[in-house]
Amino acid sequence: MRIVILGGTRFIGRAVVERLAAEGHELLVVHRGDHEPAGLPAVAHAHVDRHDGPALAAALEPFGPDALVDISGMNAVAADAALGAVGPGVKLVAISSGDVYRAYDGLRFDWTSDGLPLAEESPLRERRFVDGREYENLEVEERYLPRGATVLRLGAVYGEHDYQRRFEFILRRVRAGRSRIPIGSGQFLFSRVYVGDVAAAVSLALAGNYPGAFNVVEPVTAPYRLFAEQILAAAGASEVELVRVRDDLLPPDLALTGAVDQHLLMDSWKARTVLGWAPVDPAETLRRSVQWDLANPPADASADFSADDAVLG
DSSP states (O other), X not given: OEEEEESOSSHHHHHHHHHHHHTTOEEEEEEOSSOOOTTOOSOEEEEOOTXXXXXXXXXXXXXXXXXXXXXXXXXXXXXXXXXXXXXXXXXXEEEEEGGGBHHXXXXXXXXOOOOSSBOTTSXXXXXXXXXXXXXXXXXXXXXXXXXXXXXXXXXXEESTTOTXXXXXXXXXXXXXXXXXXXXXXXXXXXXXXXXXXXXXXXXXXXXXXXXXXXXXXXXXXXXXXXXXXXXXXXXXXXXXXXXXXXXXXXXXXXXXXXOOSSOBOBOOHHIIIIIOOOOSOHHHHHHHHHHHHHHSOOTTOOOOOHHHHHHHO
């Protein structure tokens, strides 16, 4: 299959390109050229601003795609440019996230909005992001779904090359040799998914005709304290003590270990039964991801633990 990947050089896009290239598809990766790290598969690249509809159409037309996977479509402008650059016969897959659910507003604004788990039919947000963000996944879905696209709503994605550093709240303390880490009530449920399993979901979506939205998350979600313990075990640091402290005293980067009013627990039943998707081995992918993070620490990792010391006494 001839597949265009919009945004295929960082994290999710990189994993998708690696998966589809290994499966033998012919790929065209479209990006500005700002991120083109070593080690990417040998596939064709087009350096173009994906928001420029005419330029994007000119780049895609000679390739003659059978399918388009939109990983970097963050808003209506980006989605409209992509959809205007391909004909009606092109298969469409778009990446979205669980932030489209009303429950995400509940988490952000401290109110309990919805029962759990969140299924694809759960209420979506009514308010739009107006705080200067460049992305709004609701706009992306509103463009793609009427075109018969498969939209994948992801939980918190972790794995190799994760620039959001999902484990850093624990690992920066492990790297510094901290023996005690303050933690809150630790009951927050936030569905997660390994980046390689996201790539597998994209592959399955391309293999058939599956219009609609699908939650792509691991079926079992550890509460945040258990999640922290799993990270410590994967890092070989099980001897580190998690010290329960009052939630209002938590350092800012440990806030999610405290009490929350709304959980983000998503149900992947539809993806597992319709797409035939399933995570490979969450325990192993967590271990592998933690080891990658330890071997590739962020350059801007903070070494300030004064807030920890203040609460630990």
